[in-house]
Amino acid sequence: MIALDLTAKSFGATQVLGPMRLRVEPGEVLGISGPSGAGKSTLLRILAGIDRRFEGMLDAPGRRAMVFQSPTLMPWRRVIDNVTIPTGATTAEAAEILARVGLAGLERRWPGQLSLGQARRVGIARAFVGRPDLLILDEPFASLDAERIEDLLALTAALIAETRPAVVLASHAEHELATLATRRARLDGRPARLIEAQRERVRAGS
Numbered sequence: 001m002i003a004l005d006l007t008a009k010s011f012g013a014t015q016v017l018g019p020m021r022l023r024v025e026p027g028e029v030l031g032i033s034g035p036s037g038a039g040k041s042t043l044l045r046i047l048a049g050i051d052r053r054f055e056g057m058l059d060a061p062g063r064r065a066m067v068f069q070s071p072t073l074m075p076w077r078r079v080i081d082n083v084t085i086p087t088g089a090t091t092a093e094a095a096e097i098l099a100r101v102g103l104a105g106l107e108r109r110w111p112g113q114l115s116l117g118q119a120r121r122v123g124i125a126r127a128f129v130g131r132p133d134l135l136i137l138d139e140p141f142a143s144l145d146a147e148r149i150e151d152l153l154a155l156t157a158a159l160i161a162e163t164r165p166a167v168v169l170a171s172h173a174e175h176e177l178a179t180l181a182t183r184r185a186r187l188d189g190r191p192a193r194l195i196e197a198q199r200e201r202v203r204a205g206s
């Protein structure tokens, strides 16, 4: 389980996030919406352990993975190395997950030779290859066309069901949140608070 008890997060004199308490169990997908600039990315960076400069306590499981809005691939490394190097996965494990996300045969390509949708798939492969306990998804499908979003939503849902990490997803897209989230919350206000919706539905198997 991931547990955050946050008192405050500030940039300089500006407090961005107010007091909040957040818990996510393995197999749960907490979907967070909220206006632009509310602090979703800031909260996700805290949960991922990237930003430790906050007041409060974070208790997060060991294996964490994050998928960002923009694919953060190393352009000077081939696709397969973009999966193995940051994760420590073997070449065989990387090839298997790349095939799983529909990129069989593209392992030796350079990131610059991929479409945006393919680059996103590499990001998803990299996130799941280590079977994370905590998965942070920050607008993972932004700027893709509707058909590709559907494919990636289905793929992500299947991989979550198989590996059952605790997932926190931030998105502006209602459809993405409605498809993936088992719980919903909204981040709003100044400083922003997390307002949890009532539990809506629990996906089969979770």
Ligand SMILES: Nc1ncnc2c1ncn2[C@@H]1O[C@H](COP(=O)(O)OP(=O)(O)OP(=O)(O)O)[C@@H](O)[C@H]1O
Binding pocket: 011, 016, 034, 035, 036, 037, 038, 039, 040, 041, 042, 043
């Ligand atoms: N490194 C930083 N230094 C100063 N202010 C920052 C920094 N990062 C974010 N902020 C500010 O914190 C607030 C929250 O930003 P954040 O990116 O977390 O919002 P968001 O909800 O993710 O927005 P969006 O939905 O547009 O991505 C904004 O007012 C932003 O300007």
